[in-house]
Amino acid sequence: MTPLGRMIALGWLALLLPLTGGRAEPLQHRDDLSQEDRARVEKIIAPTTDFSRPESFERNSGGAGTPHKRVNRDSFSHPNANLSFEDEQTFRIGNGLFKKLWASSPSSTQASDGLGPLYNARSCQACHLKDGRGRPPLPGDRAVSLFLRLSIPPQNDADRQALADKTLLAIPEPTYGQQLQSFAVPGLHGEAQLQIDTREIPVQLADSKIIMLEAPTYRLTNLSDGPMHPDVQMSPRVTPPMPGLGLLEAIHPDDILAWEDSGDADGDGISGKANRVRNKETGALTLGRFGWKATNPTIRQQTADAFSGDIGIATPVNMAPWGDCTEAQARCRDMPHGDQARLGPSEAPDPVLDLVAFYSSNLAVPTRRDIDDASVLKGKQVFYETGCVACHRPKYVTSRKAENPAHRFQLIWPYSDLLLHDMGDGLSDDRPIGDATGREWRTPPLWGIGLTQTVNGHTRFLHDGRARNLLEAILWHGGEAKAARDAVVEMSKQDRLALIEFLRSL
Numbered sequence: 001m002t003p004l005g006r007m008i009a010l011g012w013l014a015l016l017l018p019l020t021g022g023r024a025e026p027l028q029h030r031d032d033l034s035q036e037d038r039a040r041v042e043k044i045i046a047p048t049t050d051f052s053r054p055e056s057f058e059r060n061s062g063g064a065g066t067p068h069k070r071v072n073r074d075s076f077s078h079p080n081a082n083l084s085f086e087d088e089q090t091f092r093i094g095n096g097l098f099k100k101l102w103a104s105s106p107s108s109t110q111a112s113d114g115l116g117p118l119y120n121a122r123s124c125q126a127c128h129l130k131d132g133r134g135r136p137p138l139p140g141d142r143a144v145s146l147f148l149r150l151s152i153p154p155q156n157d158a159d160r161q162a163l164a165d166k167t168l169l170a171i172p173e174p175t176y177g178q179q180l181q182s183f184a185v186p187g188l189h190g191e192a193q194l195q196i197d198t199r200e201i202p203v204q205l206a207d208s209k210i211i212m213l214e215a216p217t218y219r220l221t222n223l224s225d226g227p228m229h230p231d232v233q234m235s236p237r238v239t240p241p242m243p244g245l246g247l248l249e250a251i252h253p254d255d256i257l258a259w260e261d262s263g264d265a266d267g268d269g270i271s272g273k274a275n276r277v278r279n280k281e282t283g284a285l286t287l288g289r290f291g292w293k294a295t296n297p298t299i300r301q302q303t304a305d306a307f308s309g310d311i312g313i314a315t316p317v318n319m320a321p322w323g324d325c326t327e328a329q330a331r332c333r334d335m336p337h338g339d340q341a342r343l344g345p346s347e348a349p350d351p352v353l354d355l356v357a358f359y360s361s362n363l364a365v366p367t368r369r370d371i372d373d374a375s376v377l378k379g380k381q382v383f384y385e386t387g388c389v390a391c392h393r394p395k396y397v398t399s400r401k402a403e404n405p406a407h408r409f410q411l412i413w414p415y416s417d418l419l420l421h422d423m424g425d426g427l428s429d430d431r432p433i434g435d436a437t438g439r440e441w442r443t444p445p446l447w448g449i450g451l452t453q454t455v456n457g458h459t460r461f462l463h464d465g466r467a468r469n470l471l472e473a474i475l476w477h478g479g480e481a482k483a484a485r486d487a488v489v490e491m492s493k494q495d496r497l498a499l500i501e502f503l504r505s506l
Helices: 001-012 013-021 037-047 085-099 157-164 245-249 253-257 301-309 351-362 376-384 449-456 468-475 479-488 493-503
Strands: 146-151 193-204 210-219 231-238 277-279 286-289 420-421 441-443
Touching: 001 449, 013 420, 085 351, 231 468, 245 351, 245 420, 253 286, 301 351, 376 493, 420 479, 441 468, 449 493, 468 493
Parallel strands: none
Antiparallel strands: 146 231, 193 210, 277 286, 420 441
């Protein structure tokens, strides 16, 4: 009898309790719902017990905003289908700014200058190609959609206090700042060039097939401003896909925090925790949702940080016109910038930031495919019985109080709890940030993952793109996910292929 069969024989209560937290009352933490709503939501988000057919509304991963469009390279770039006419117009304007190429200062195109002086790309679209997933550079190419975060351990009491009160989540590297930028405006050099070396790690499956994982190591050449701090902590990151961000922001925070179990009090081996971070505009300590380590609380702040760190463009959230140039890089800070009082404060004054953030928050999640295919349904069953749903929680109903009406009270299927989990030594970057240790990563949403090849022309996954396909991504799992990973190693080839087919349908 399979593990799932044993669970069924014992009664589904044993399976349901770990997934629902054993709540006695339906969703009492939801202050946006009536008692009638709570009962409806509790019923619809309960984990399924029937794998013979699709669930109701399962095809619409992004709720009523799911567009039913032809599958092609534009599958991540459609607006939410339930936007008003006026909001769709705002989306289109934001899309234009998302694609906009910024120029170095001074420039005749005065509304488009301010690039850098150090940068990773000249536009948002250059990193988020087709609004999708980044990848490591091909041999001979320079890294664009993969970059390095930089920090050092706290050096003094002031550093430790800044981390304790979360005015900083990590201490920037003294010379090169929070992020390595490999490009620069004329008159400067990029900070360094990234080199990636790999070694192979064999993993033998139960059917004797051997999978060779590639473990990357990172080194820098041509450092522009001398050596880095001897204790520098470097973390590579590929750009994540963008569909569904606004729906993730619309999940009621208590629906996320309800699964937090940092001390594994229930003894199930899963101890997700939230990364609590500062909202830069309000100063409030709040739930981090965005980024590989859940370091940003809002799409607007995530967008502003990308403008500053990736393109070197100042916004009302990050006003420094020199971007990530540090005090040790005086020449960089002295370069011309794009601040122009007649256009408004910062190089990208309002409403530029809000328009790009609106675009980012309203990219629609593609429609599920093949949801009634027998192999996909079998793979879904394997996904559940293997324990993947302990972190990749399938569905939520968003808050009735969401800022955007298009995001309110939507049944969505992101397959994530948005919490931090220990993923083991193999995936550790040895770089703590905020509440996240070097071994902890936010559970990435899985919706849209099966269209990566179609949209972006590759199948590179995980935070640094080391996995070359979905099976490799699973085999890299460790820590809290080790039991699920080991179950995949031990399962039959038929079940393993069905699991991959399910993931490809997302």
